[in-house]
Amino acid sequence: MRKRLRPGASCAIALGLALSLGACSGGVAKQxxxxxxxxxxxxxxxxxxxxxxxxxxxxxxxxxxxxxxxEPLLASNRAKGGVLIPWLAKSWAWSDGGRTATLTLRPGVKFSDGNPLTPADVVYSLDLLLKNPKLGGATYSAVKAVGSDAVAVTWKSAAYQQLGDLKTINIIEKKLWVNRKPLTYVDKNPVGTxxxxxxxxxxxxxxxxxxxxxxxxxxxxxxxxxxxxxxxxxxxxxxxxxxxxxxxxxxxxxxxxxxxxxxxxxMAWDGSVVSVMLNNGKAPFSDVHVRRAFADAVDTAAIAKLASSKLPLQEPPASPTGLSTKTYKDWIDPKYLAPRKQDVAAAKASLQAGGYTVQGGRLMKDGKQLPVTFVAPSDTPFIMTIAQLVIQQIKQTLGIDIKLSGGANASDEVAKGKYDLASTWLSSGEGIYTALNQFNGSLASPIGTEASNNSVRFRNAAFDKVLAEMAGTDDQNRLKQLGMQAQAIFVDQVPTIPLFSSxxxxxxxxxxxxxxxxxxxxxxxxxxxxxxxxxxxxxxxxxxxx
CATH class of the missing domain: 3.40.190.10 (Periplasmic binding protein-like II)
Incomplete structure (x- = not known):
């Protein structure tokens, strides 16, 4: 439900957030x-x-x-589908065909040293990331001050769905940082808003x-x-x-x-979905037949129940779209709200259709063994338990032996694509586009290269085309339609095995x-x-x- 907030727009967008109760009038919540x-x-x-x-x-x-x-210029309400809400910026408006967003700063904001927040501080903060890729880089291409209370942020193309990227950028005081080296400076007396x-x-x-x-x-x-x-x-x-x-x-x-x-x-239902990552960038999971087989072989309901044993509530089995049913119920195609049911016959049929057999616990094709390894960090007991449950189910349903590998380097191995299976929290509550865009093929790094996103290395031209259309629209109905198109591709191609909303x-x-x-x-x-x-x-x- 990501919407753009224009000057004078309804404050209902920020429902439930104390800081936003006065957002549209420029006031603050009474404490x-x-x-x-x-x-x-x-x-x-x-x-x-x-x-x-x-x-x-x-x-x-x-x-x-x-x-x-x-603090950032914007925030999001992940309890409400990731809708953008005002923070240090009280409002914003689009121009130039969706390429430029002009953000008006909230009046009366001061740093903890008593100095007021100015457009110069915001421009400096955003420029740091633009000019220093080592700080994380930026999706926008330019930023400038507009008058005494606003900044304009410009992208190279329509960027309605990229505005949310500003949520992760800290606004700092220019005069304190202008002579500091941001990567190495040791700050024992932080000053923020x-x-x-x-x-x-x-x-x-x-x-x-x-x-x-x-x-x-x-x-x-x-x-x-x-x-x-x-x-x-x-x-x-x-x-x-x-x-x-x-x-x-x-x-x-x-x-x-x-x-x-x-x-x-x-329970902070933040849009995350505990999922089995399938390495789409290397055999055997580069083959959709294997991905479908493993997905059909897993009983997500049973795993969700066991994973919730220490919680006072039951975490629900996930939608096969990879989207949290707690966060995106109104955005998920109704036919995909129910979890994928375990179907052993379908799983075996998918392996057969791809030309695979199972011999002595090994996955085989064309006379070659295809060993499967599940990478899980040994210092994260919860994820390790998930891995063990999935391994057990695959053995019971398909007869395939999976080696469990863990250790201090597990995260590094996953980031560099040196795994077959892995488990983690995927998706996000930052809006439908952001949740789906983490599987954008343009973000997929080659095996051996560290991936900051799309670590399952999923590439699908049709999926990426839909994402590009989503990025360039601010029509919520169109965004929802496109989101459902992307979901259908995700369910068919199975880049991951979503287990349960978390x-x-x-x-x-x-x-x-x-x-x-x-x-x-x-x-x-x-x-x-x-x-x-x-x-x-x-x-x-x-x-x-x-």
Missing amino acids: ASGTAGTINVEAPNSAPTFTNNFNPFSQSDTGPGLNIIY GPFAMKAFSPQAVTMAARTDYWGGKPAMANLKYVAATSANIQTQLQNNSIDFCTCDIDAKSYVASDPQRHRFI GAAGVANTRHWTGWPPAANPDYLANTGSGTELITTLLHLKPAKG
Whole structure:
């Protein structure tokens, strides 16, 4: 449901987000008066100890909370299909046939050092990525200031669906960074536009103080404290009430059951789908017959049930489109809402149609053995379990032996295409185009070359043509039609095996703070991994009574 927001457009687009309740008028959401206490949060992807470096461009370890110190021009509501919402930009309008977006900055935004946000800061921030590919590169081709309160961003072709790329770019203060080397500078005193500023650092905890002049309103808590909690001790810290909120890998079912009145489960359905990656760039999965066979041989419903054993709810089996049914229900072709059912006869028929046989546990073609390896990181127990379940099912249904390979280099092997099967979270909640575009053939790198996207190396000319049409339209009905065309190709060609819709599983302790979103159908997501979502969550919270 990605829409462009024109000046004067309806504020309903930003439904449920505190920071957007006043977006169209240029105001901010009204927050609870006063401040009280500290909220303790587990740092996303927490390491045993923190690094005192808050450089948003650093390629090495950084301290926690970067995503709420620095903010982007735009955000998205992944609870509502990835619709774009205003953030530091209060509105935007298209011109030049969809090649240029002019973004008007929100008035009254200040950096934590008290200086106002200006178009010069935004132009400098966007230009850094444009001129320095090592910082991640940019999809746009030019950016310039427009008057005293706006910037114009230009692409080489119609880019209605590329506007969302700006969500990932941190806006920094030009005068602080103009003489710094962004890749190597060690920043111990970060300055951003976010609602909290650095207060105290230690390797075990980072404390940030709430700003009284934040454009989105004053947070109800005086301090936000990030706690270094590893998978080995997070459950204990939650149980002894030393952490108020986390999105982390724990036994959420037992945590909620230990104190049902105060312990809450919060599922951030962020558009992700736990999937089996099939390496389309090399045999045997370069052959669609093999991809279809493996997809039909897997019982996604059984895997989804087992994978949800530590959650208070059942994660649903995925649509064969690879899109999350939780996030994109209204965008998925109705005939593909139901998961692919296990069909062993069809799986065997697909192998036969491709000229394959199975002998002694080995996949064979033209007298040659085609060994199959499933790569899974040994330090991610959840993904390793998924791999084991899939391997077991393929053995039972097709009689094929699959070697399980894991270790510290697993992620690198997958990125470089040195795998047959792998499992991870795919898709996204950033809008229908973004979710499908990660399988764009133009993004597929050769085997041996690291892929930042399309790591399954799927190439299909018809699919790419549909994506190009999607990128160039802002007509929502047309976008939906094209999305369904792309889905049909995806289902037929099976670049991955979608297993179940997932997200960031979180838990909250209401002993100190209340106002958490509901687990079932939230208006916004509570997720420590997303800065705009965490900020929205924090601004909804109030001190618990008593």
